[in-house]
Amino acid sequence: MLLFFDEQLFQRTNGHTGEKLEKALDEHFQHALQEQTIWGQALNSAEFLIEQDRAERFCFQLLKNYWGKVNLFFYDSFHEANFNIETANEKIQHFFDNPQNKQPLFQFLQVHGEVQFAQVVEFIFSKPISAPITPTGLDKISVYKVNDRFLIQPIYSEHTAFWETIYAKKMYSLFLQQSLQKMDRPVELMQIFKRQLKSEVSINRAATILHKLIQHIDYENPRSYALKQLHLLNVCTHFTSGRRHMLKLRKCIQTLQRSWSTGNFALNDKEHTLLGYMLFQEAIFKKDYEHIIEHGMYLIEGERLNDHAIELVVEYEDVLSSMNPQPSALVKNYRANYLEHVFYVLIDTLVKQEQLSKAFELMKDYELATCTVLFKLLNSHNLEEELHKIEATVQQDIAVLVDGSAQIIRESLATWQDNYLAKKGPYYAIAEMTSQHICNLLKILFHEEEDLLVEKLLYVYKKYLFIPSHLHHFRQFIEQRITIPV
DSSP: OOOHHHHHHHHHHTTOOTHHHHHHIIIIIBOTTOOOOBTBOOBOHHHHOEEHHHHHHHHHHHHHHHHSOOOGGGHHHHHHTTOOHHHHHHHHHHHHHOGGGHHHHHHHHHHHSEEEHHHHHHHHHTSOOOOOOOOOSEEEEEEEEETTEEEEEEEESTTHHHHHHHHHHHHHHHHHHSOGGGBSSHHHHHHHHHHHHHHHSOHHHHHHHHHHHHHHHHHHSOOOHHHHHHHHHHHHHHHTSOHHHHHHHHHHHHHHHHHTSSSTTOOOHHHHHHHHHHHHHHHHHHTOHHHHHHHHHHHHGGGHHHHTHHHHHHHOTTTSOBOOOOTTOSSSOTTSBHHHHHHHHHHHHHHHTTOHHHHHHHHHHOGGGSOHHHHHHHTOSOHHHHTHHHHHHHHHHHHHHHHSSSTTHHHHHHHHHHHTTOTTSSSHHHHHHHHHHHHHHHHHHHHTTOHHHHHHHHHHHHHHTOOHHHHHHHHHHHHTTOSSOO
16 A cells, blocks of 8 residues: 555655666656755655645555554464454454544544554553564554644554655655745654665665755754754764764854854753753864863763763763763773763863872862762761772672672672773773773872772772773872982
């Protein structure tokens, strides 16, 4: 069951993409007024957008044909929901036999945009059902409103790549031909277009196409919230698209900041924080120590990055690493959580720049700059009595890394000691990062004359995390400041 426009495209191309598709579009479907060729030929959106009544009828009949009956693959899922297959099929059939369900179903599709079989099953039964992935002939359907008409795109199981390319071509054409103000959820559509584009061309090429398309949209549309979000999406795409685009990132962000600094749609604190985080990472990429410190301090001041953490991770998951922080751990992967990585790099850079007093203030003020135990020790009045907690913390961290729990610490520590220096082993990356971080902490503590902490932390370091080159650099650091070697 195909829409007339889709059927014509399929017949002209035999389900092929690439040059054959572009040739067919050029000969039979080219938009007469097309001036831009950012991603090949565009389609005439007036030919594939359909009115609501026709859209409702098509979607209802399509889903009835493909998703109007469940098979035995669903036995366990429906059994858990207190349904058997016969009862489930009766309920689904009853739903599709009632024409009055046409509008509620279409409203559901419109609200969700992209919908798969399991979601429709849940809609009909009004309860969550863990539907297994099973072939139905229809992978998903997309429904988006454009002015008073609709973009409808089924993705069939046969010739899936063709239908996904056609869907991308339709979105591309809409952005060239339609006003943003006439499109429902244009940013969501652009995200889908970006996702599909990355499966068609290289990451580098996809970023270039997206950049040019958003430039065109910017020229053709007035300022709006959606336009600002597209600019943010463009910057995020540069950030995640490799060396060539990373080199352009600072200029893109500066342009964005100038363009959206004032007015009703000015960048808010969350968006400034996102841009600050990308500038921080860009400074790391360029080894620009001055800007690492500038942007790193901006991110942690007033808990700025932490306050917006949930929103940023949800909305920009491709930019921020989202593993939960581990404030109690000293031995860990410091790249796994964006905030822990900020502190890790900031401490390292402050040490390189010999801003040791500033680094010490971070250690005393922020738990994530070190770990829970060290943070408490730095602010404790009973330091000597609690120093033993450093080794206990490191032992527990290692046990959890090796065996997932602290139940068999002795065996876990033995495994760690035998393997952590093996560069191709499972623990080396974490050991190397932690060793580097602890040596930086030791330098800071030595500079601040925290002798008891230096002595205990150095003892624990040599026992569990010693990496020769790191300790050598620490010794050099001390020798430059005193006459007695370590």
